[in-house]
Amino acid sequence: xxxxxxxxxxxxxxxxxxxxxxxxxxxxxxxxxxxxxxxxxxxxxxxxxxxxxxxxxxxxxxxxxxxxxxxxxxxxxxxxxxxxxxxxxxxxxxxxxxxxxxxxxxxxxxxxxxxxxxxxxxxxxxxxxxxxxxxxxxxxxxxxxxxxxxxxxxxxxxxxxxxxxxxxxxxxxxxxxxxxxxxxxxxxxxxxxxxxxxxxxxxxxxxxxxxxxxxxxxxxxxxxxxxxxxxxxxxxxxxxxxxxxxxxxxxxxxxxxxxxxxxxxxxxxxxxxxxxxxxxxxxxxxxxxxxxxxxxxxxxxxxxxxxxxxxxxxxxxxxxxxxxxxxxxxxxxxxxxxxxxxxxxxxxxxxxxxxxxxxxxxxxxxxxxxxxxxxxxxxxxxxxxxxxxxxxxxxxxxxxxxxxxxxxxxxxxxxxxxxxxxxxxxxxxxxxxxxxxxxxxxxxxxxxxxxxxxxxxxxxxxxxxxxxxxxxxxxxxxxxxxxxxxxxxxxxxxxxxxxxxxxxxxxxxxxxxxxxxxxxxxxxxxxxxxxxxxxxxxxxxxxxxxxxxxxxxxxxxx
Amino acid sequence: xxxxxxxxxxxxxxxxxxxxxxxxxxxxxxxxxxxxxxxxxxxxxxxxxxxxxxxxxxxxxxxxxxxxxxxxxxxxxxxxxxxxxxxxxxxxxxxxxxxxx
Numbered sequence: 001x002x003x004x005x006x007x008x009x010x011x012x013x014x015x016x017x018x019x020x021x022x023x024x025x026x027x028x029x030x031x032x033x034x035x036x037x038x039x040x041x042x043x044x045x046x047x048x049x050x051x052x053x054x055x056x057x058x059x060x061x062x063x064x065x066x067x068x069x070x071x072x073x074x075x076x077x078x079x080x081x082x083x084x085x086x087x088x089x090x091x092x093x094x095x096x097x098x099x100x101x102x103x104x105x106x107x108x109x110x111x112x113x114x115x116x117x118x119x120x121x122x123x124x125x126x127x128x129x130x131x132x133x134x135x136x137x138x139x140x141x142x143x144x145x146x147x148x149x150x151x152x153x154x155x156x157x158x159x160x161x162x163x164x165x166x167x168x169x170x171x172x173x174x175x176x177x178x179x180x181x182x183x184x185x186x187x188x189x190x191x192x193x194x195x196x197x198x199x200x201x202x203x204x205x206x207x208x209x210x211x212x213x214x215x216x217x218x219x220x221x222x223x224x225x226x227x228x229x230x231x232x233x234x235x236x237x238x239x240x241x242x243x244x245x246x247x248x249x250x251x252x253x254x255x256x257x258x259x260x261x262x263x264x265x266x267x268x269x270x271x272x273x274x275x276x277x278x279x280x281x282x283x284x285x286x287x288x289x290x291x292x293x294x295x296x297x298x299x300x301x302x303x304x305x306x307x308x309x310x311x312x313x314x315x316x317x318x319x320x321x322x323x324x325x326x327x328x329x330x331x332x333x334x335x336x337x338x339x340x341x342x343x344x345x346x347x348x349x350x351x352x353x354x355x356x357x358x359x360x361x362x363x364x365x366x367x368x369x370x371x372x373x374x375x376x377x378x379x380x381x382x383x384x385x386x387x388x389x390x391x392x393x394x395x396x397x398x399x400x401x402x403x404x405x406x407x408x409x410x411x412x413x414x415x416x417x418x419x420x421x422x423x424x425x426x427x428x429x430x431x432x433x434x435x436x437x438x439x440x441x442x443x444x445x446x447x448x449x450x451x452x453x454x455x456x457x458x459x460x461x462x463x464x465x466x467x468x469x470x471x472x473x474x475x476x477x478x479x480x481x482x483x484x485x486x487x488x489x490x491x492x493x494x495x496x497x498x499x500x501x502x503x504x505x506x507x508x509x510x511x512x513x514x515x516x517x518x519x520x521x522x523x524x525x526x527x528x529x530x531x532x533x534x535x536x537x538x539x540x541x542x543x544x545x546x547x548x549x550x551x552x553x554x555x556x557x558x
Numbered sequence: 559x560x561x562x563x564x565x566x567x568x569x570x571x572x573x574x575x576x577x578x579x580x581x582x583x584x585x586x587x588x589x590x591x592x593x594x595x596x597x598x599x600x601x602x603x604x605x606x607x608x609x610x611x612x613x614x615x616x617x618x619x620x621x622x623x624x625x626x627x628x629x630x631x632x633x634x635x636x637x638x639x640x641x642x643x644x645x646x647x648x649x650x651x652x653x654x655x656x657x658x659x
Contacts, residue, residue, distance in 0.1 A: 008591065013584065026573040033580045040587055048594050055601045062605065065612050072619050079626050101624045103617050 006050070006120045009043040010036040050120060114154060169537040 134147035
């Protein structure tokens with residue numbers, strides 16, 4: 001619908017009520033019309049001045065560019081005359097050492113920002129009624145956000161997208177680090193001591209309640225088995241989803257009610273994050289998910305099922321609910337999962353159902369599920385991850401980043417769990433999804449000390465596994481904790497191991513704070529007008545398999 | 559009857575004349591408004607083509623400058639150019655420095 005940019009003010013010349021007590025009405029009308037004509041002319045002249053002003057500004061900027069271009073051309077002509085073809089000495093060093101030529105591609109960004117609104121439209125906008133002055137309440141808020149943002153936030157979508165991009169780039173980088181470390185040290189996970197995990201896990205367990213706390217042990221065992229089994233399979237894209245979905249192992253064995261609860265919680269978390277109540281999507285998703293969870297009972301089958309959620313969730317909102325990714329990967333996934341199930345030594349006892357029936361059941365409801373995740377992750381574009389991805393140990397993010405993690409995590413549980421039936425419960429604490437992720441490292445760590453009595457029963461919210469480390473973080477933690485070790489090792493001769501564990505715990509805390517600080521610093525550096533850097537991050541994401549993390553860092557530093 | 563018609567008739571005639579006058583003025587205002595709109599649009603389209611040409615030129619110049627700079631770099635160290643800007647460019651391989659000088 002085209003907006004009228006400039007409206008000449010007195011629209012109707014003589015649509016006014018005549019004053020009473022006038023004898024010659026015709027003359028009165030004439031005079032009124034003439035007066036309105038003069039007003040119209042005045043507004044016309046104002047708009048004409050505005051039009052010419054805009055054109056002039058544009059032409060003026062062009063004149064600057066043309067002048068600079070002229071100077072450059074002059075300089076170039078001078079330098080070209082000085083070029084002497086005889087003296088060209090292009091050694092190999094020069095060719096390789098020089099920075100590659102990159103033309104500056106200036107992209108248009110922030111086109112429809114408030115600041116770029118033309119003046120006449122701004123005036124029209126000002127004529128409208130103001131929103132309620134909710135910003136008065138801002139000083140009384142605990143979370144430091146503006147009150148008006150809850151009512152109307154023009155930058156909402158951009159902020160959402162920016163968070164998403166930042167999160168994805170972080171995940172990508174961690175994936176790459178993990179891949180490298182996993183390639184380098186495939187056996188280190190077994191040596192990680194388990195003691196440091198307990199404290200935070202206990203806290204998180206308490207936070208979530210006793211019912212969910214039991215399943216931690218099961219998760220650990222499962223993850224240990226699965227992680228050590230198909231460790232050779234590496235897929236960059238699905239890994240993020242795998243990590244997020246580490247807790248999904250437990251989801252399979254849960255009753256539908258619990259699964260649906262978790263899923264709706266996850267959904268709500270995604271929607272609540274932007275500080276807006278989740279309206280229809282959760283209901284949609286809940287309705288669609290029901291049939292599928294039945295099929296997702298096999299623990300290993302979850303691995304393959306998981307990536308589908310990102311596949312579906314990542315497609316833009318307006319993609320029709322055709323059954324693209326879900327049906328084909330599902331049967332293949334389940335088949336591969338069945339193979340893996342045979343591979344794993346101790347398949348979880350409560351898990352069981354055979355893959356074929358789930359495959360058929362899955363295909364039927366495959367159509368409805370896609371729209372649900374679509375609604376939850378609107379407008380987010382990601383390549384569909386390949387469906388095969390064994391759960392790999394990955395460094396879990398710090399708890400502080402639980403909130404951004406929740407965004408990606410809930411999308412994954414959706415198609416997998418896809419259990420619904422319960423009304424969306426109140427937004428849960430952001431612990432469960434981060435808890436899900438750390439569970440995998442925890443399980444890997446548990447391998448070193450075979451848990452007694454750990455059962456691979458699916459656990460819903462694998463407790464508050466605080467971002468505890470898998471193989472790589474402990475190595476990183478150790479150097480960080482070294483400065484603290486010096487005072488601690490002095491009095492210790494008998495309890496060297498406990499001291500070491502304490503030092504590691506402190507190192508873990510140090511690492512977490514460092515990461516938080518890094519995150520905050522990055523967020524401060526990155527301002528809203530850095531959409532180009534954000535688009536670069538997209539490039540980083542898509543170039544995952546080929547480029548190393550160096551590329552990421554280069555982009556970050558640019 | 560004739561007496562009554564005259565002043566009324568005169569008034570009505572006068573009113574008609576006034577209305578025609580107002581109509582002429584308003585149609586001129588509309589023409590001015592149309593002219594302004596079309597002028598605005600045509601100007602914007604011309605400025606846009608100008609912008610395109612400028613960007614194309616700028617990119618070409620960047621490329622040429624990069625080529626020339628790479629050619630010249632090994633020369634700068636040998637030739638000892640008197641031009642200070644080119645001397646400074648000889649110390650770094652960065653295109654940006656060469657361009658901004």
